[in-house]
Amino acid sequence: MREGLHVLGSEDLEDFLVLTALDPVVNCFADYRARTTRLDPRWLGGEVWGRYDGGRLTAACHLGANLVPIQASADDARAFAERAVRRPRSVSTLVGPQAAVRAFWDVAAATWEAPRDERWDQPHLELIGEPLVEPDPEVRVTTKADLETLYPACVAMYSEEVGVSPERGGSSALYRARVTQLVSRGWSFARFEDDRVVFKAEVACVSPAAAQIQGVWVPPDRRGEGLATRGMAAVARLVVPELAPSLSLYVNEWNEPARRAYEACGFRQTATFSTLMF
Known part of the structure; x- marks a missing residue:
């Protein structure tokens, strides 16, 4: 039974998709990357880390050009950050739900250089159903x-x-x-x-x-x-x-x-x- 933090692979795809389905629209990017790469590092151009509790995948972290915490609590995000700072920073962007990004950065800030831009408050928006205005026919x-x-x-x-x-x-x-x-x-x-x-x-x-x-x-x-x-x-x-x-x-x-x-x-x-x- 898995416990703790591991690099995920193709054998973990089903568990990963169950995780992203907990908040499927917010996790659109992670779901897309998983389905198109099957979590194979050769196609990811990086890694996806998973954190297990009692054999169940409870959080993950996409580490490629973008670092994205997935369903990560503050404790999960800190654990991912502690692993990430052991290697040279390769990501160009840290992005995701605000609480997880903040917890990750609370750990990583002491090791990684300061970002060139910080955007802490970005509303995540969804359109469900028909738009409220007439579409532009020229688009x-x-x-x-x-x-x-x-x-x-x-x-x-x-x-x-x-x-x-x-x-x-x-x-x-x-x-x-x-x-x-x-x-x-x-x-x-x-x-x-x-x-x-x-x-x-x-x-x-x-x-x-x-x-x-x-x-x-x-x-x-x-x-x-x-x-x-x-x-x-x-x-x-x-x-x-x-x-x-x-x-x-x-x-x-x-x-x-x-x-x-x-x-x-x-x-x-x-x-x-x-x-x-x-």
């Missing part, structure tokens, strides 16, 4: 023919949101490949006007419970026109039920215009996330 699934117009908008969104360009350090090929992948999957949506993107959004990951949205963006000179509200309604119509039964996302607490747009569309807060970027 559509993008195609490979849109890439040259779409890609600069993706770079602008990332740079504004994350605070650094995704092309820094010669990473443009990797970022372009990621955008191309999303387009190829049918996970990229946009409204174009005169060969210009005026609204865009993407699906980041999909589970049986939800599709998590990322990269929502309207150019600064077009904000305040309702493009995001009606655009998100259109994304909901395009995604549900084709990809998943509901939408989720998380937003910075200080981004009042975005929060108003999501609320007008019908999104409601169900949790609070925190993100630390290194």
